[in-house]
Amino acid sequence: MAQLKPGVVSGKDYLTLVTAAKAGGYALPAVNVTSSSTINAVLEAAAKNGADVIVQLSNGGAQFYAGQGLKDSFQAKVLGAVAAAQHVHLLAEYYGVCAVLHTDHANKGLIPWVDALLDHGEAYFKKHGKPLFSSHMLDLSEESMEFNLDQCARILKRMAPLDMSLEIELGVTGGEEDGIGKELDTNSAADNSHLYTQPEDVLLAYERLSPIGHFSVAASFGNVHGVYKPGNVQLRPEILKNSQALIEKRHSTSAKPLNLVFHGGSGSEKDKITEAVGYGVFKMNLDTDMQFAYSEAIGKFVMENPKAFMYQVDPETDKPYKKFYDPRKYLRLAEQNMVDRLTEAFVDLGSKGKSLAS
Numbered sequence: 159m160a161q162l163k164p165g166v167v168s169g170k171d172y173l174t175l176v177t178a179a180k181a182g183g184y185a186l187p188a189v190n191v192t193s194s195s196t197i198n199a200v201l202e203a204a205a206k207n208g209a210d211v212i213v214q215l216s217n218g219g220a221q222f223y224a225g226q227g228l229k230d231s232f233q234a235k236v237l238g239a240v241a242a243a244q245h246v247h248l249l250a251e252y253y254g255v256c257a258v259l260h261t262d263h264a265n266k267g268l269i270p271w272v273d274a275l276l277d278h279g280e281a282y283f284k285k286h287g288k289p290l291f292s293s294h295m296l297d298l299s300e301e302s303m304e305f306n307l308d309q310c311a312r313i314l315k316r317m318a319p320l321d322m323s324l325e326i327e328l329g330v331t332g333g334e335e336d337g338i339g340k341e342l343d344t345n346s347a348a349d350n351s352h353l354y355t356q357p358e359d360v361l362l363a364y365e366r367l368s369p370i371g372h373f374s375v376a377a378s379f380g381n382v383h384g385v386y387k388p389g390n391v392q393l394r395p396e397i398l399k400n401s402q403a404l405i406e407k408r409h410s411t412s413a414k415p416l417n418l419v420f421h422g423g424s425g426s427e428k429d430k431i432t433e434a435v436g437y438g439v440f441k442m443n444l445d446t447d448m449q450f451a452y453s454e455a456i457g458k459f460v461m462e463n464p465k466a467f468m469y470q471v472d473p474e475t476d477k478p479y480k481k482f483y484d485p486r487k488y489l490r491l492a493e494q495n496m497v498d499r500l501t502e503a504f505v506d507l508g509s510k511g512k513s514l515a516s
C-alpha cells in the first residue's frame with residue numbers, strides 16, 4: 159500500500175489517494191464545514207477511524223468562516239475559504255491523517271469566486287511550492303455543455319500548473335441547492351430525465367479535459383441534494399458504469415478511467431452507495447446529515463437543561479449554570495455527535511482503517 163505524509167495532500171499525492179480508493183473499492187466522505195469547530199470534528203473523526211478525508215467549503219460555508227458580519231460578502235467568501243484552508247494546513251498533520259482540501263458547487267455566478275481563490279492559490283504556490291486547495295469545483299450543469307466545458311477547460315488550465323484538480327458536474331442533481339426541491343416535493347415526478355447524465359456528455363468532457371489536467375466528474379444518476387421524502391427519483395448508478403464503459407471502449411483505457419463523485423449522499427440507500435462506489439466513485443459529498451448530527455446534539459442538551467439557557471444562576475436554588483451555557487460544553491457535544499455520524503459514513507463508504515498516512 160502506498161504511504162503518504164499526514165497533512166493536506168494535493169497533486170500526485172491526491173491522485174494516489176484517488177487511485178487507492180478506486181482500486182480498494184472504497185470512497186472518501188467530503189464533508190462540508192463552516193467553522194473551526196466543524197473542521198476539527200471532521201479531522202477528529204478521520205483520526206479516530208484511521209481514514210483519510212475530504213474537507214469541503216461551499217461559498218456560504220466560507221463566508222460564515224470569515225464572519226457573517228464582514229460587510230463585503232464576496233470578500234468574505236474568498237477570505238473565509240483561505241482562512242479555513244490555512245487552519246487545515248496547520249492542523250491536519252497533527253491528526254495523523256491525509257486531508258484533501260476542496261471547494262464545493264460554484265455555479266455561473268460564482269466563477270469569479272473560483273478565480274479569486276486561484277489568485278490566492280497562485281500566490282500561495284509561489285511561496286510554499288504547493289497549492290492552497292487540492293481541488294475546486296465548478297457546477298455549470300445548468301448551462302449549455304459548450305459553456306460548461308469552455309469554462310472548465312479555462313479554469314483547469316489555471317489549476318494544472320498549481321498541481322490542482324478540478325471537479326465538474328454534468329447533468330442536474332436535484333435538491334434545494336439547485337432550486338429543484340419544490341418540484342420533487344410534489345408527487346407528480348413526471349419527467350426526471352434531466353436528473354440523469356448522458357454517458358455521451360461524460361465522454362465529451364473526458365476528451366476535452368483529460369489533455370489539460372486532472373479532473374473528477376459528478377454525474378447525476380438521480381441523486382438529490384438534501385433529504386426529501388423518498389420515492390420521487392430513482393437512483394440509477396448504472397449510469398456511472400455505462401459512462402466508464404463508453405470511455406474505456408472509445409479510448410482503450412484501463413478499467414474505470416473516470417474519477418467519479420457522488421453528490422447528495424445524505425439520506426441515500428446504503429446498497430446504492432455500495433453500487434456507485436463499485437463503479438469508480440471515490441468521493442461522496444455529505445452536508446445535510448452532518449448538519450443534523452451537529453444540531454441534534456445541541457437541541458437535546460438545551461431541552462434537557464432549559465433553565466441553563468434562561469438564567470446564569472438558578473433563581474430558586476442559586477445553582478450557577480456557567481458549566482452548561484459555556485458554548486464549549488454544547489459545541490463539544492455537537493462535535494462528538496458529528497464524529498459519530500461521520501464514523502458511520504466511513505463504514506458505509508468502506509474507508510474506515512484505509513488511511514494512507516504514515
Ligand SMILES: [Zn+2]
Pocket residue numbers: 263297327331376421422
Ligand atoms: Zn452537485
